[in-house]
Amino acid sequence: MENVLGSPPPGMVSAEDMAKLDELRTAFPAWTIGWSAGRNPWYARRKRGPGWRGGAWALEAESQEMMRDLLGGVEAVNTTHAAASVAAAARRRLGALAERLRGHGLIVDLTTDLDVDDDRELDGGTARVALTVAVAAGAPVDVITCQARESDEGRLWFYNGAGEPIEQASHVVDATLVITAAVTADAEVSR
Structure with a gap:
């Protein structure tokens, strides 16, 4: 069985199947979807980059309908597991x-x-875990959350209470310095 990457050569697949192939590619942009001659002509491979957290990455199907069902199922499972992994x-x-x-x-x-201000939209949605930080009892408090930042390929970032990104979550020392300075400055202003 020879895999045909991208679009099949003219005459190898019908115009109807080409339209179905284009439809699948549009519906599932995170996948490279193609067609090859063989028992299971429809195939899909997940595009994996730095934000890849595991899951199914290759599928084969005998029909476009079966491929659509498989892709939909994998997307649902991957989304659920990715969310749990990100939260942990x-x-x-x-x-x-x-x-x-x-x-x-x-x-x-x-x-x-903790649900952080429902009217505030962060890349990762609603926070499930947060830190409240203050210099002293009665001083202003900031709420720090940690969420995936889609604009940084899904990497985790710390956000302040205003929903502004502080620092990538792998840079804990840098985030500590920024947060300490901000909370201390807020305490000085409120005196």
């Missing part, structure tokens, strides 16, 4: 950030199942 990684990053901030003398509380 965000909790770990926030835990590491919390320890660093405590080391700088800040009051830090790790909160789970």
Whole structure:
């Protein structure tokens, strides 16, 4: 069986199947979808980049309808697992950030199942875990969340309470310095 990458040569596949192929490619842009001569002529391969977190990456089907069903199912499963994986990684990053901030003398509380201002849209949606940070009791508090940032290929980032990105979550030391400076400055202004 010879795989044909991209579009099949003219005459190898009908105009109707070419239209179906184009339809699938439009509906599932994260996949390279093609057609080859063989028992299962429809194939799809996931485009994997730096944000790839695992899951199904290759499919074969005997019909366009079967391929559509397989792709839809894989997308649903991958989305569910990716969300759980991102949430677990965000909790770990926030835990590491919390320890660093405590080391700088800040009051830090790790909160789970927190919905951050429903009217504020962050790349990752609603936060499930957040840090509240203050210099001292009664001082202004900032809420720090950790979410995937689509504009950075889905990498985790820390966000402040205004929904502004602070720093990539893998840069905990840098984020600690930025947050400490911001919270300290806010406390000075409120005195």
